[in-house]
Amino acid sequence: MLLLEGKSVSKALRAKVKEEIAALSSAVKRVPGLAVILVGEDPASQVYVRNKEKACEEVGITSYSYRLPHDIGQENLIKLIRELNADDRVDGILLQLPLPEGLNTQACLQAIDPRKDVDGLHPENQGRLALGLKALRPCTPAGTLFLLDYYKYDLEGKNCVVLGRSHLVGRPLAMMLNDKTMNATVTMCHSKTRNLKEICRQADFIFLAIGRPRFLTPDMVKEDAVIIDIGINRTEDGLCGDADFKALEGKVAAMTPVPGGIGLMTISQLLENTMQAWKYAMGLIRLEDLA
Template sequence: MLIDGTAIAAEVRAEVASGVETFRQRRGRVPVLRVVLLGDNPASQSYVRAKKRAAEEVGIDAETLLKPADMSQSAMLALLAELNEAPNVDGILVQLPLPDHIDEGAIIRALDPAKDVDGFHPENVGKLVLGDDTLEPCTPAGIVEMLKRSNVETSGAHAVVVGRSNIVGKPMASLLLRRGLDCTVTVCHSRTRNLAEITRQADILVAAIGRAEFVTADMVREGATVIDVGINRVEDLTRERGYRLVGDVDFEAVREKAAAITPVPGGVGPMTIAMLLANTLTAAQRRTA
């Protein structure tokens, strides 16, 4: 089975749109999202454009604050303080990665946790691990939504997460471990010994590695559910853009063995954006409750 992220994301967006409409009727305004982007990285620009377009389609007021790549850390902190204090701003997203002269941790700590729609602030990360209600990181939250809506059995399942980043691997592991999802979770990374032996034990395999087609068929158990988080550009001069997108999974080979698999594009990516919109609505509702 193909897990269609594009279709599931459209469902989530329709639900958000109806929530936004209710919010507007009750509060007399719409939720407001501000996206901060430093520099002109083309991939970042295209993600940010997609986020803004999706937000507008569900009725969220979204603006991108495009800043020069050499903006100083103190100017960035001042901008965030302004957005934190703005009563009408519900959600703030700082597009990552940031230029090297900026301390990413310091920027994330400077966000008002109530407006942190990425769920990256230490207070929100703490709540996530504790199992408290919080704004959940969009990519792992989107994966949970895909698993639920595709009726993938998680209770007691062995979930193997490859990747331990703060934005995907670690929060993914925390969510899968939670009561309600109840997976047995293994987290792997670049120092893991016998990786293939471990991934072959997965009922649910989440690949968040950042290496094109890294997960091959021999690493996957027959009947597993495979979630491909990777977004890798590989040169393809037959395409207009000069590249195509591939995931961290060798899709054609692995789909023969997997019971369910997410494609790239059209898998986790659209879900990440849909969950950002859901988090923006949630932040607006909680701030005005």
């Protein structure tokens, strides 16, 4: 079985971003800027934010951190977002999710300027994605496709099953796979899907983003399938994915590990998106030229 590890792939993407920023920043007289907003004290979110800030420094992106109390209030949070929309130093705005209870996540995401929406979650960017138009794309799905391209997988005509329908991963990933640049045949499944085992057994590629530890088992796959595990679950035994890795290890053709797989790609794609937003803001590329 081929292990599709994300460390070398993530490193390659970061090297690309660093090289482009170094080559272009002298001409436009500034480097990209990313504003990171963290509301509350969620421990996992704090770790994610620190990792993102460290990654920005690594590639030459200036990060601006805004750590806010959990009781900041909807009005004050949206006021900050609008100020960052107008700040010429800031090319990307990252609102760390989940937000504390009492805050309207969708309203906050919609307040972000779509041109600075480096998470690709604004309705305008998701709508452009649905229409097959260029836009800033959600980081995890885009990073997933970068990994597949790195390992030289051609998905044209392949039967792909996406397990999960969230607007963060499942839905945008299904749209990207079905786009004319990928030309995959996509079935999007979820917890209410009937005959799920039979559907998965026909898949050449299975993309897991369902949030259930070790959900995918050997009786659900064919022997030459490729498993892309996007799930990250915290269990008593530590982190694990949505696939039963040990049970599947000897049966499938290739699989991503958890941790060490797609999770590494998400932050690297955030850096890529921030660079793309910066290039667009600086007039170096058109909207149609977004990667």
